[in-house]
Amino acid sequence: MTQTTAHHHAPPRGFLRTHVFSLDHKVIGKQYLDLALVAVCTGMVLSWLMRFHLAWPETPIPGLDRVSPNGAAGGVITPEYYLALMTMHGTIMVFFVLTTAPFAGFGNYFLPIQVGAEDMAFPRINMSSFWVTLVAFLVLIAAFFVGDGPPLSGWTAYAPLSAVGKDAGPGQGVGQTLWAVSITLFCVAQLLGALNFITTTLDLRTQGMSLARMPYATWAWFITSVIGLVAFAVLMPACILLLLDRLAGTSFFIPGGLVISDRLQPHSGGSPLLWQHLFWFFGHPEVYIAILPGFGIISQILPVFARKPLLGPRVLIACLIAIAFLSYTVWGHHMFLSGMTPFSATLFSVPTLVITIPATIVTLLWIGTIYGAKLRFTTPALFCLGFVSVFVSGGISGFFLAQPSIDTYLHGTYFVVGHFHFVMGVAAMFGIFAGTYFWAPKMFGRMMNETLGKWHFWLTFIGVYCVFMPMHYLGLAGNVRRYSAFTDDYLKPMIPLHRFITIAALFTGAAQLIFLFNLVRTRLRGPKAPDNPWEATTLEWSTTSPPPFDNFGGRPPVVYRGPNEYGGTGAGGDYVMQASPQAAGPG
Amino acid sequence: MGKLFAVVVAIIALVSTAIFASHIWWLPVDISAHGHAIDRQLTETMATSGALFVLSQLALAVFAWRYGDRKDGRAIKLFPGGATPMVVFATILVGAEVLALTFVGSKVWAGIYQTPPDPNSLQIDVQAEQFAFYFRYPGADGRFGAVHPERIDEGSGNFFGLDPANDTTARDDIVVPSLAIPINRPVLLTLRAKDVNHAFYVPELRIQQDFVPGLVIPLHFTATQVGKHEIVCTQLCGLGHYNMRAYVEVMSQEQFDQWLKERAAEQ
Numbered sequence: 001m002t003q004t005t006a007h008h009h010a011p012p013r014g015f016l017r018t019h020v021f022s023l024d025h026k027v028i029g030k031q032y033l034d035l036a037l038v039a040v041c042t043g044m045v046l047s048w049l050m051r052f053h054l055a056w057p058e059t060p061i062p063g064l065d066r067v068s069p070n071g072a073a074g075g076v077i078t079p080e081y082y083l084a085l086m087t088m089h090g091t092i093m094v095f096f097v098l099t100t101a102p103f104a105g106f107g108n109y110f111l112p113i114q115v116g117a118e119d120m121a122f123p124r125i126n127m128s129s130f131w132v133t134l135v136a137f138l139v140l141i142a143a144f145f146v147g148d149g150p151p152l153s154g155w156t157a158y159a160p161l162s163a164v165g166k167d168a169g170p171g172q173g174v175g176q177t178l179w180a181v182s183i184t185l186f187c188v189a190q191l192l193g194a195l196n197f198i199t200t201t202l203d204l205r206t207q208g209m210s211l212a213r214m215p216y217a218t219w220a221w222f223i224t225s226v227i228g229l230v231a232f233a234v235l236m237p238a239c240i241l242l243l244l245d246r247l248a249g250t251s252f253f254i255p256g257g258l259v260i261s262d263r264l265q266p267h268s269g270g271s272p273l274l275w276q277h278l279f280w281f282f283g284h285p286e287v288y289i290a291i292l293p294g295f296g297i298i299s300q301i302l303p304v305f306a307r308k309p310l311l312g313p314r315v316l317i318a319c320l321i322a323i324a325f326l327s328y329t330v331w332g333h334h335m336f337l338s339g340m341t342p343f344s345a346t347l348f349s350v351p352t353l354v355i356t357i358p359a360t361i362v363t364l365l366w367i368g369t370i371y372g373a374k375l376r377f378t379t380p381a382l383f384c385l386g387f388v389s390v391f392v393s394g395g396i397s398g399f400f401l402a403q404p405s406i407d408t409y410l411h412g413t414y415f416v417v418g419h420f421h422f423v424m425g426v427a428a429m430f431g432i433f434a435g436t437y438f439w440a441p442k443m444f445g446r447m448m449n450e451t452l453g454k455w456h457f458w459l460t461f462i463g464v465y466c467v468f469m470p471m472h473y474l475g476l477a478g479n480v481r482r483y484s485a486f487t488d489d490y491l492k493p494m495i496p497l498h499r500f501i502t503i504a505a506l507f508t509g510a511a512q513l514i515f516l517f518n519l520v521r522t523r524l525r526g527p528k529a530p531d532n533p534w535e536a537t538t539l540e541w542s543t544t545s546p547p548p549f550d551n552f553g554g555r556p557p558v559v560y561r562g563p564n565e566y567g568g569t570g571a572g573g574d575y576v577m578q579a580s581p582q583a584a585g586p587g
Numbered sequence: 588m589g590k591l592f593a594v595v596v597a598i599i600a601l602v603s604t605a606i607f608a609s610h611i612w613w614l615p616v617d618i619s620a621h622g623h624a625i626d627r628q629l630t631e632t633m634a635t636s637g638a639l640f641v642l643s644q645l646a647l648a649v650f651a652w653r654y655g656d657r658k659d660g661r662a663i664k665l666f667p668g669g670a671t672p673m674v675v676f677a678t679i680l681v682g683a684e685v686l687a688l689t690f691v692g693s694k695v696w697a698g699i700y701q702t703p704p705d706p707n708s709l710q711i712d713v714q715a716e717q718f719a720f721y722f723r724y725p726g727a728d729g730r731f732g733a734v735h736p737e738r739i740d741e742g743s744g745n746f747f748g749l750d751p752a753n754d755t756t757a758r759d760d761i762v763v764p765s766l767a768i769p770i771n772r773p774v775l776l777t778l779r780a781k782d783v784n785h786a787f788y789v790p791e792l793r794i795q796q797d798f799v800p801g802l803v804i805p806l807h808f809t810a811t812q813v814g815k816h817e818i819v820c821t822q823l824c825g826l827g828h829y830n831m832r833a834y835v836e837v838m839s840q841e842q843f844d845q846w847l848k849e850r851a852a853e854q
Contacts, residue, residue, distance in 0.1 A: 012769070021815035080826035154823050160800055161825060168783060169717070169825040255801025257736035260782040261750075264737050272784060272799050298818040303624050307656065308663045311669025337786070339799040342700035346693045353685040360639075362679045367646050368673055372664025374656035377588035385651055389596055392643045393603075399636040401815070403688055405695035406629050407796050412786060412821030454588075462595065473612035478790030480821050488817050490615065490790070497612070565665040 011549045021131075021475045023123035024549060028130050029109025030443060035134060036101035037171055039092050041516075042111075042141070044509055046089040053077040055495070055502035057485045062481065071149055080170040082484035083152035087171075089144070089552045090155030091179065095186050096137050098424065101432045102293035103228070104193055105131070109443060111197060115380075116206025116557045118550045123201035129192035136185035143175040143182075151176040154482065155571040156283065158346065159253030159275040160260075163245040167261040180243045187236035192226050194353040197225035206539075208559030212579065215538045215563040219317055220296020223324050227285045227292070230328065235282035245270070261297040276338055280331035288327045290424045291391075291482045292320060294431025295362060298384050300563070301438050303538045305381035306373035307574055309564040321356035326355040337411050345404035352402035359395055363388060374567075378534070381454030383434035386461045387427055394423025397472060401422075414476020417470045426464045433460075433515070441523055441529030444566065448526060452518040456511060463508025496582050510573075535575055538563050542579040593652035600644035604637055615791050618816070618837065620771075620809035622793035624695040631691070635684055663834050675763065699794070704807035705773035711766065712777050714747055715785035715798040718827030720818060721746040724761040724847060732757020746781075766835040769843040770813055778804040784820035789835055797822050810837040 012018045022028060052061060060075030071081030108130075112120055120126045143150040152171040153162040157179065166173035185232070201222040205214070214222075241252040249266070253275040256268030295316075303310045310316065332348030366388050375381060397419040400406045410416065434458075440448045479486075479494050486495055532541040539559070543552050557579040565576040572582065606612075617626055666673070712723040712731055725731050732747075732754045739748040749757040766775050778787060780798035787806065788795040791814075796806045820831040838846065 024610045078826070079829060082824070083826060083828070152823075152826065157850060158784050158823065161823070172825075196602055258782055258800050259736050259739045262741060264739075270801075272801065306654075306663075308665075311666050314672070315670045317675055328668050337795055339802050339804045342696070345696055345700070346689075349692070349696075350685075350689055353688060356685065357678055357681045360681045361674055363643065364673050364677050365670060367643065367650060368645070368666040368670070369655055370650040371666050373650070373654045374661075374663055375589055375651065375654050376656050377592070382588070382592065385647065387634075388647055389599070389644060392640060392647075399684070400629065400632055403628065403632065403692040405699070406623055406632060406694045408696070408699065409625055409629070409790070409793050411795055458595075462599075465599050465603070469599075473606060476607075476614060477612040478615060478788075480788065480819055480822045485829050487830060488819055488832055490817055494612075513647075521821065529626045569662075 001278040003020055003372070007375050020337060021127065023119070023127050025108050025112050025120045025123065025126060026443075026551075028126055029105055029107070031130050032100050032105035032108055032133070034106055035130075035137060036097050037519075039096035039100065039137060043089050043092040044512065046092070047070050047087045048509055049077065050082060050085050050089065051502040051505045053082055053484065054486075055499040068144075077484070079484040080152055081149065081280045083154075083404040083482070084150035084175070086482065087151050087154050087179075088140070089262035091183070092142060093289070093425065094139075094155055095183065096133075098428045099190065099286070100133065101296065102428060102435065103192075103197060103221060103224050103289060104129075106217070106297065106432075106435050107197060107224075107293065108193075110439065110540055111218050111221050112200055112204065113543070113547060113551050114215045115201060115204060115539050116209050116539050116552070116559060117204035118556070119202060119550070120196045121204055122196050125192050126196050127194070129189040132185050132189035132192070136182045136189060138183065140176050140182035141408070143178040146174040146178065148173045149175055150243045156279055157242070157275075158279075159242065159245070159270075160255075160258060163167055163242055163253045163270075163275070164244055164265055164267070167263055167265070169261075176222055177243065177246055180246065184236055184239040184243070187232040187239065190232040191236070194225040194229040197221055198229070201225075206556050206559060209578075211486045212314075213559055213562045216299035216313065216316060217296035218537070220292045220299070220320060223320050224289050224292045227327060228289050231289065232283045234278055238278035238282070242275070273335070273338060273340055276312050276335050277331070280334045281328070283334065284331040285327040287535050288421070290428045291431075292323070294376065294387065294428045295320060297431045297435045297438075298366065298387050299362075300538065301380055301434055302369055302384045303564060303566050304367055304438075304534050305376045305378055305384065306566070307376065308567045313366040313562070313564055314364055316362060319362045322358040323355060326351050330355060333402060333407070336407045342404075343518060349402055349404055353399070356395065356398060356402075357522070363392060363395070377449070378437070379450055380434045380438035380534075382454065382457040382461075383437065384458065385431050387430040387434060389461075390422050390430060390464065391427040393469070394419060394421070394427055398423065409478075410475055412480055413475035414471040414479045414481050418471030418475060419564070421468045421471070422464075426468065429537055433457075435494065436519070438497055438534065439540075440519075440526075441533050442540050442545050442547070444523050444526070445529050446522050446526030447529045447533060448522045449518050452514050456514045456518065459511035459514070460508060463504055463511060466504035470497050473497065490520055532577075533574060535574055537577045539578055542577055589651045589653075589655035593648035596644050596648040596651070600648075603642050604641055607633065607637065610626050611853055614793075616812070617791065617793055618810050618812040618814060619792045619794065620622045620811050622664075625793045626725075628688075628692055632688065636657065639684075676808060696773055699808070704775040704805065706808060708773040708775035709768065710775045710777065711748070711768075712779065713766075713787065714779050714781055715787070715820070715824075716746070716757050716781035717825050718820070718831035720766075720787075720831070720833040722763050722766045723747055724763075724850070725757030726789070726851065728756060729757040732760050734779070736781070759851070759854075761847065761854055763850055765833050766818065767843060767846050768810055768835065768837055769840045770810055770837050772840065773807060773809045775805060775807045779807055783824050784822045785820045787818050788821040789816055791816045792835070795821060810835075813837045813839065824849065831847075
């Protein structure tokens with residue numbers, strides 16, 4: 001066990017150093033969360049526009065022509081603008097929400113506190129990684145305002161569509177270049193962040209905080225950092241090669257003999273499949289980068305409200321590690337039909353199916369934790385239960401898509417859209433919501449409103465099922481994704497179901513305004529939070545709400561036990577805190 | 588609150604499953620020789636994973652219903668046997684499912700994508716481009732002319748970049764914007780992309796395959812019912828992606844021969 005002090009810097013003075021260019025991991029964590037909030041609002045508005053257009057393709061959207069005179073002349077979204085909205089929605093959500101909030105945001109704020117450190121190992125690198133992420137976001141958003149519009153090649157940016165430049169159509173000029181620059185920067189920030197998380201976890205644990213005693217959220221952030229370190233280290237060079245193809249005339253991803261816009265392209269020797277391999281080598285682990293922090297958050301929060309230890313904590317950690325390893329062996333399941341040798345499909349299918357085993361075990365551990373519990377149905381608890389439900393729903397459809405023989409029918413349909421939205425979108429969002437309601441008292445020193453929180457939960461929970469479950473039906477009926485309108489004869493009968501989804505999506509989106517209102521109100525004037533409102537055990541609840549600059553007021557905590565001591569009958573209640581030297585009661 | 592959650596989760600699980608089972612939205616009719624194996628595989632996966640789905644959701648619902656904090660001072664109950672029996676149970680159950688799906692599924696996949704095409708297949712060359720498909724039949728000589736990308740010219744209808752002036756095999760190639768195939772005869776498509784990625788998807792044929800620039804990808808199948816169906820692109824290819832389609836018409840051998848003769852005369 002190493003005990004080191006990281007806080008070489010004194011408490012900052014002045015507004016800029018305290019709130020803007022802060023080295024404090026807590027401020028940086030909140031900055032990440034605020035960035036994710038701006039990003040998720042942007043991404044959600046884009047999805048409303050897409051959904052509205054799919055349901056009523058001819059109906060003008062008031063005011064949209066002012067935002068984009070070319071993309072939505074008269075308020076009606078053009079096909080290329082639809083694809084641009086889709087590309088920006090996917091990119092913003094995957095990178096700037098699902099990676100930024102649960103991992104960079106909560107991880108930054110709580111990982112150092114949960115291990116009993118005063119700050120991250122490298123506070124300056126930590127600050128840089130946030131600011132680079134912010135610049136990456138601004139560069140991406142800038143694509144909305146360039147001449148030929150935002151890129152339209154999807155968040156996967158398949159080459160050669162993404163590589164040949166403006167010949168490939170609108171958005172594929174400056175917009176696509178900005179996309180690649182943004183993602184490259186994002187990778188730099190994530191690599192810096194991952195190094196920081198790993199070093200902090202390994203080197204800055206306080207006395208008594210052995211690995212076996214680490215809270216599950218911290219375990220998840222730690223494992224996620226390791227995944228990210230490898231995954232982003234592959235995506236970054238891939239994006240740089242893409243930029244070289246676009247700007248420097250290289251041909252990494254572009255083969256010879258392509259005729260685009262009646263012009264024989266001056267490229268030869270590249271491989272479109274190389275991009276797909278590099279992208280998905282990152283892309284599939286990215287799914288786990290988005291969801292594993294959620295696993296950790298749920299595993300930590302569920303016992304608090306079940307008033308019962310988590311079932312099988314060591315099994316949980318083993319499963320998280322197994323998932324991390326397996327996540328690198330499955331990328332080819334995105335490419336069953338890509339033209340790579342069909343023999344490799346079986347090879348990629350097996351680990352894809354095998355990864356369902358640790359995922360199932362983790363799910364059963366949560367359900368087994370609820371068995372015999374004394375559940376307190378607070379808002380964070382409801383989002384934990386909701387998480388388990390939507391994760392099961394999203395995970396089950398993975399059984400279909402993992403099989404090449406079924407994927408040959410379902411690939412490229414709404415079945416896939418339903419699957420990944422449930423499993424990495426909605427489930428990860430439920431993890432973020434659970435974390436926000438749970439940790440708001442600690443981060444802001446104020447309690448969020450429970451009544452509003454519960455309304456938010458119920459409307460969201462029912463809403464997401466109305467939005468994403470029907471997408472599986474559409475996929476079974478062969479409804480192709482990434483279409484800006486359904487003009488095919490066999491797709492026209494599906495438009496009524498699309499209208500239902502759109503109405504559900506608009507309602508579910510509106511329900512998020514309750515959350516926004518609750519969050520803003522809490523931060524401004526919510527009721528003061530006690531130090532440990534939920535009667536939880538981990539170190540963040542041993543300090544004040546919010547914690548002081550150095551987290552523990554100059555007295556590094558000593559840890560005496562693991563985070564799982566709930567359900568006892570000791571004098572201090574049914575739980576024992578990690579920093580409490582008092583022995584656990586029987587029970 | 589626990590009871591409400593239980594009821595909502597149970598309703599969601601049962602209604603979703605009922606809609607799946609009702610086949611209101613389901614696969615269209617299968618017109619291919621291999622499709623029944625895919626449909627069976629999908630139905631079996633639906634049954635087994637559907638059972639897992641319903642059981643997991645109902646377990647969640649029942650526990651949420653039963654184990655709310657009633658402030659009655661009762662002690663918590665630990666899961667019987669702890670995590671180990673559950674881990675063993677899950678590993679065996681899901682492991683068996685994984686093995687079963689892999690063994691059966693790989694066979695289905697191999698039967699479509701890993702078996703060589705029938706040597707007597709009707710070979711048709713397919714070119715995908717932003718935002719259309721073109722199909723090329725070899726003509727009377729049974730041989731395709733070589734393709735030269737630099738000769739591709741949309742204006743004159745030279746979609747494949749043929750060189751009939753110098754290449755005698757190209758002179759009788761028949762190029763058309765829609766696909767016609769004879770019933771019950773193996774068909775071998777060779778897929779080429781002129782510009783960016785595209786895909787060939789006919790839900791009724793239960794087949795989907797990407798076109799990749801720089802590669803010529805073989806795809807073979809046999810249609811077993813006459814009829815006309817849409818071929819759609821499922822790989823994002825640009826602004827007209829949603830509108831990129833052609834038709835495949837499955838016809839009797841006699842009709843097909845007649846159709847091909849008429850097309851040859853039009854060239």
